[in-house]
Amino acid sequence: xxxxxxxxxxxxxxxxxxxxxxxxxxxxxxxxxxxxxxxxxxxxxxxxxxxxxxxxxxxxxxxxxxxxxxxxxxxxxxxxxxxxxxxxxxxxxxxxxxxxxxxxxxxxxxxxxxxxxxxxxxxxxxxxxxxxxxxxxxxxxxxxxxxxxxxxxxxxxxxxxxxxxxxxxxxxxxxxxxxxxxxxxxxxxxxxxxxxxxxxxxxxxxxxxxxxxxxxxxxxxxxxxxxxxxxxxxxxxxxxxxxxxxxxxxxxxxxxxxxxxxxxxxxxxxxxxxxxxxxxxxxxxxxxxxxxxxxxxxxxxxxxxxxxxxxxxxxxxxxxxxxxxxxxxxxxxxxxxxxxxxxxxxxxxxxxxxxxxxxxxxxxxxxxxxxxxxxxxxxxxxxxxxxxxxxxxxxxxxxxxxxxxxxxxxxxxxxxxxxxxxxxxxxxxxxxxxxxxxxxxxxxxxxxxxxxxxxxxxxxxx
Amino acid sequence: xxxxxxxxxxxxxxxxxxxxxxxxxxxxxxxxxxxxxxxxxxxxxxxxxxxxxxxxxxxxxxxxxxxxxxxxxxxxxxxxxxxxxxxxxxxxxxxxxxxxxxxxxxxxxxxxxxxxxxxxxxxxxxxxxxxxxxxxxxxxxxxxxxxxxxxxxxxxxxxxxxxxxxxxxxxxxxxxxxxxxxxxxxxxxxxxxxxxxxxxxxxxxxxxxxxxxxxxxxxxxxxxxxxxxxxxxxxxxxxxxxxxxxxxxxxxxxxxxxxxxxxxxxxxxxxxxxxxxxxxxxxxxxxxxxxxxxxxxxxxxxxxxxxxxxxxxxxxxxxxxxxxxxxxxxxxxxxxxxxxxxxxxxxxxxxxxxxxxxxxxxxxxxxxxxxxxxxxxxxxxxxxxxxxxxxxxxxxxxxxxxxxxxxxxxxxxxxxxxxxxxxxxxxxxxxxxxxxxxxxxxxxxxxxxxxxxxxxxxxxxxxx
Numbered sequence: 001x002x003x004x005x006x007x008x009x010x011x012x013x014x015x016x017x018x019x020x021x022x023x024x025x026x027x028x029x030x031x032x033x034x035x036x037x038x039x040x041x042x043x044x045x046x047x048x049x050x051x052x053x054x055x056x057x058x059x060x061x062x063x064x065x066x067x068x069x070x071x072x073x074x075x076x077x078x079x080x081x082x083x084x085x086x087x088x089x090x091x092x093x094x095x096x097x098x099x100x101x102x103x104x105x106x107x108x109x110x111x112x113x114x115x116x117x118x119x120x121x122x123x124x125x126x127x128x129x130x131x132x133x134x135x136x137x138x139x140x141x142x143x144x145x146x147x148x149x150x151x152x153x154x155x156x157x158x159x160x161x162x163x164x165x166x167x168x169x170x171x172x173x174x175x176x177x178x179x180x181x182x183x184x185x186x187x188x189x190x191x192x193x194x195x196x197x198x199x200x201x202x203x204x205x206x207x208x209x210x211x212x213x214x215x216x217x218x219x220x221x222x223x224x225x226x227x228x229x230x231x232x233x234x235x236x237x238x239x240x241x242x243x244x245x246x247x248x249x250x251x252x253x254x255x256x257x258x259x260x261x262x263x264x265x266x267x268x269x270x271x272x273x274x275x276x277x278x279x280x281x282x283x284x285x286x287x288x289x290x291x292x293x294x295x296x297x298x299x300x301x302x303x304x305x306x307x308x309x310x311x312x313x314x315x316x317x318x319x320x321x322x323x324x325x326x327x328x329x330x331x332x333x334x335x336x337x338x339x340x341x342x343x344x345x346x347x348x349x350x351x352x353x354x355x356x357x358x359x360x361x362x363x364x365x366x367x368x369x370x371x372x373x374x375x376x377x378x379x380x381x382x383x384x385x386x387x388x389x390x391x392x393x394x395x396x397x398x399x400x401x402x403x404x405x406x407x408x409x410x411x412x413x414x415x416x417x418x419x420x421x422x423x424x425x426x427x428x429x430x431x432x433x434x435x436x437x438x439x440x441x442x443x444x445x446x447x448x449x450x451x452x453x454x455x456x457x458x459x460x461x462x
Numbered sequence: 463x464x465x466x467x468x469x470x471x472x473x474x475x476x477x478x479x480x481x482x483x484x485x486x487x488x489x490x491x492x493x494x495x496x497x498x499x500x501x502x503x504x505x506x507x508x509x510x511x512x513x514x515x516x517x518x519x520x521x522x523x524x525x526x527x528x529x530x531x532x533x534x535x536x537x538x539x540x541x542x543x544x545x546x547x548x549x550x551x552x553x554x555x556x557x558x559x560x561x562x563x564x565x566x567x568x569x570x571x572x573x574x575x576x577x578x579x580x581x582x583x584x585x586x587x588x589x590x591x592x593x594x595x596x597x598x599x600x601x602x603x604x605x606x607x608x609x610x611x612x613x614x615x616x617x618x619x620x621x622x623x624x625x626x627x628x629x630x631x632x633x634x635x636x637x638x639x640x641x642x643x644x645x646x647x648x649x650x651x652x653x654x655x656x657x658x659x660x661x662x663x664x665x666x667x668x669x670x671x672x673x674x675x676x677x678x679x680x681x682x683x684x685x686x687x688x689x690x691x692x693x694x695x696x697x698x699x700x701x702x703x704x705x706x707x708x709x710x711x712x713x714x715x716x717x718x719x720x721x722x723x724x725x726x727x728x729x730x731x732x733x734x735x736x737x738x739x740x741x742x743x744x745x746x747x748x749x750x751x752x753x754x755x756x757x758x759x760x761x762x763x764x765x766x767x768x769x770x771x772x773x774x775x776x777x778x779x780x781x782x783x784x785x786x787x788x789x790x791x792x793x794x795x796x797x798x799x800x801x802x803x804x805x806x807x808x809x810x811x812x813x814x815x816x817x818x819x820x821x822x823x824x825x826x827x828x829x830x831x832x833x834x835x836x837x838x839x840x841x842x843x844x845x846x847x848x849x850x851x852x853x854x855x856x857x858x859x860x861x862x863x864x865x866x867x868x869x870x871x872x873x874x875x876x877x878x879x880x881x882x883x884x885x886x887x888x889x890x891x892x893x894x895x896x897x898x899x900x901x902x903x904x905x906x907x908x909x910x911x912x913x914x915x916x917x918x919x920x921x922x923x924x925x926x
Binding site for chain 1: 765770888
């Protein structure tokens with residue numbers, strides 16, 4: 001398809017939306033009067049925005065589609081956040097009017113004054129995500145009981161951090177035991193885990209979901225792309241990519257696409273899902289470099305050159321013919337390193353405004369997936385059973401020996417035996433070794449290790 | 463070479479010894495006898511050319527009987543009152559600079575210029591280390607020569623710091639002074655612009671080709687140095703990589719000679735790809751600046767633009783080279799920094815905000831020449847020739863390659879034909895994103911796009 005959407009009169013977008021909705025309903029076998037149930041699981045920034053986009057696009061067709069979000073109950077909004085939320089509400093006339101009209105305003109006044117405690121699920125009903133208070137969303141239907149939320153879902157959006165995916169979908173699997181039809185699942189999670197038993201390999205969130213629920217992989221897709229959720233909701237132009245089996249991915253790409261949110265489709269689920277996690281690893285380092293060099297573009301370019309060469313090397317271990325790190329995948333990497341939660345976290349650590357002891361789940365930001373991904377990739381690539389030839393010493397080494405930035409991040413973030421400014425020493429030391437040689441090595445040697453993304457029956461973690 | 467260089471104390475004997483050893487090695491390779499200094503001459507004093515010479519002066523200048531660094535620039539360029547006032551502020555804010563000028567009895571002329579009682583000229587302030595295009599970053603004092611013949615007649619190494627648009631003319635003049643030379647000098651070119659020639663066949667003319675044709679110096683003695691171009695950051699010891707590209711004979715010795723603790727130089731045999739890509743990235747840097755300004759620095763929109771422009775760059779490199787170096791690693795780092803920060807991106811931002819207009823031309827006071835503008839024209843002219851037809855993947859008919867490069871087309875209409883405003887760059891990226899950029903990359907890699915004539919070298923390089 002060439003050419004943009006003809007954004008003509010007001011009727012056109014609505015008509016287009018209804019048509020797309022009806023097409024998907026037909027494909028899913030939904031009869032008249034039986035609504036398409038779309039459920040977001042987890043209410044981080046991106047998960048909330050994703051559901052809000054769908055609600056904005058399709059919510060008016062109430063008899064044909066229903067969007068709801070599940071999140072856990074009980075998360076209190078602290079006084080500082082309540083005060084800030086009050087400022088946001090009062091500075092946005094449209095939001096203020098909406099709350100007054102829905103008789104939902106006064107609780108925010110009470111919370112501002114400290115006379116009432118609000119909870120994350122109740123503010124989300126009014127469109128406020130605790131991880132993204134500055135960007136009000138449309139009102140959302142919020143359910144805090146997991147069984148009630150998902151038991152009859154047609155499409156489930158996984159907005160959980162990968163570290164919670166196995167647990168929550170394990171519970172969902174119990175509620176779905178009696179289901180006749182298989183739901184579709186779209187996962188937004190970017191973290192990965194490493195399993196070392198029986199052989200070293202990566203476990204991706206889509207694999208966790210499939211094993212936990214029994215839903216076949218052809219019904220599970222990964223949506224990757226730039227992750228600045230507030231920008232996407234504010235109609236900044238963005239690209240994303242839905243990856244998975246042929247059966248559903250083109251139809252879902254069409255359903256999800258909006259004038260300011262372009263969705264392409266790709267069959268290479270694994271590379272995109274893993275790369276989504278890998279770039280967060282290097283985003284933390286990029287944030288550190290930016291902070292330590294006072295936003296030096298020159299130092300950023302050195303770091304970018306080195307970390308992309310490591311990423312290329314790692315992708316050649318994981319896939320026989322990985323998609324080139326150019327074009328869309330590169331754009332994801334570019335924006336993740338430039339701006340985003342993981343890069344932000346790296347900056348804060350380097351400036352001493354956050355410490356590692358505070359953990360990788362940050363109030364107002366959500367889970368920093370890059371931290372657990374550093375551990376996962378390091379564990380995986382340091383296994384002696386995955387030996388590769390060292391280009392200079394000509395002896396067999398674990399692949400991680402050729403990824404000095406990854407090693408350094410591991411020592412800073414996991415073992416904690418180095419300080420953040422050792423990332424600068426890593427890029428300076430490593431620069432003596434031309435990154436182009438590593439890229440050529442990746443392309444010349446046969447690095448591919450099929451077992452790294454193999455799928456044994458069980459995925460128990462060692 | 464594995465591991466970091468073994469550095470002693472920053473100013474101790476170990477470091478000094480290493481530096482002298484590198485200089486002696488190059489002198490031997492060039493056949494310089496004792497008492498005959500190695501003469502290094504920068505031609506042109508833009509920001510990067512000035513910084514490059516200053517780095518060499520800082521590194522080797524104390525070895526006065528073995529190496530001599532000088533720089534040529536045209537005389538007569540006056541420093542205006544506003545710049546003189548700004549320069550005075552810079553001097554007074556830097557104690558080391560102030561002390562140096564006082565010690566050299568060179569301070570009072572800046573006071574007079576600040577008061578409007580005297581006109582300073584670019585060549586005299588450069589002697590004190592102030593480059594007119596980079597006033598905020600004082601350099602070390604430099605030996606500045608304004609007579610071209612006197613500057614270059616006995617040079618061993620010439621560093622071309624001219625904009626590509628001046629390269630042919632100046633090196634044409636240099637040839638007259640070199641007619642009687644016995645030894646061929648080495649020339650390192652920093653220029654990133656390119657030209658298009660359409661007669662007899664469409665092809666690119668690079669600055670190193672211009673230099674070779676203008677001077678008669680063999681190509682094996684002419685090298686291109688590419689890399690990040692934030693000159694002030696490099697002089698301020700921000701860590702940077704660069705790449706010297708050229709024939710085997712000189713590129714490794716020069717890479718070693720030029721390398722410093724904070725300025726790493728690698729070598730590469732692929733002169734043409736790097737020199738052309740150096741020009742091509744400036745084309746897209748202007749568009750990146752426009753997008754950044756029009757979307758209020760939206761990272762999301764920048765990523766869309768980055769995906770699209772890198773896919774066009776990949777497509778173009780596959781037209782130019784049979785097996786081009788992958789746009790990943792170091793070449794990508796150059797692209798990244800050029801789009802993020804740099805003169806061309808800055809220019810795109812200013813145009814989009816209306817703070818500069820096209821009528822002001824592409825040579826901007828305080829910034830120098832915006833090479834991306836002439837490069838847009840050159841690449842567009844070249845790729846729009848029907849004799850270079852390629853298959854359009856959807857229409858299944860032959861088209862000129864530029865039809866597959868909508869961002870380049872949009873930039874041409876904004877900057878050259880000027881029938882579109884700056885914000886049409888946003889329409890280009892939004893329209894184009896309906897067509898997956900990955901398909902263009904696959905097309906570039908799957909088909910045989912290579913057109914050898916584009917970088918061919920007929921005897922003459924007369925531009926039509």
